[in-house]
Amino acid sequence: MKQSFSLVKRKLLWYDTGNRKGYLLFIKYARDKDKLKKVLNTDESFRHLGREEVDVLNACVGAKIAVKEGEEAIDVCLAIEQMNEEAAQKERIFTLFANIKNLMEKMGWSAEQSMDVLSVSDSDRKALWQLLK
Numbered sequence: 001m002k003q004s005f006s007l008v009k010r011k012l013l014w015y016d017t018g019n020r021k022g023y024l025l026f027i028k029y030a031r032d033k034d035k036l037k038k039v040l041n042t043d044e045s046f047r048h049l050g051r052e053e054v055d056v057l058n059a060c061v062g063a064k065i066a067v068k069e070g071e072e073a074i075d076v077c078l079a080i081e082q083m084n085e086e087a088a089q090k091e092r093i094f095t096l097f098a099n100i101k102n103l104m105e106k107m108g109w110s111a112e113q114s115m116d117v118l119s120v121s122d123s124d125r126k127a128l129w130q131l132l133k
Contacts, residue, residue, distance in 0.1 A: 030061035040077050048073050097131045
């Protein structure tokens with residue numbers, strides 16, 4: 001459930017986790033992965049956050065950290081690693097997509113021929129077909 005900014009702001013200011021500094025550091029360094037990693041590795045108490053803390057961070061910086069159904073806490077370092085892996089996978093698919101489009105335009109090949117030349121895996125082909133529609 002997406003929360004309104006004012007509700008999130010109230011939680012950030014008044015939700016007593018004893019780690020408001022951690023919130024603010026996460027928000028400050030959300031776009032700088034190296035500094036964020038340093039903060040997370042330095043402050044052990046900030047590594048494990050509850051569902052409400054994660055909701056606040058997701059709303060404030062669009063972190064997209066997921067807490068599985070039934071879980072009340074998450075290891076933030078693992079969540080960030082997972083987010084980075086997903087972003088890298090998405091970037092790889094978009095790069096393949098651009099290469100396939102270039103081969104189709106410049107060589108006059110079909111999408112299938114372009115994927116064959118680039119040795120695209122079956123799982124990547126499924127994602128690429130969605131983009132090519």
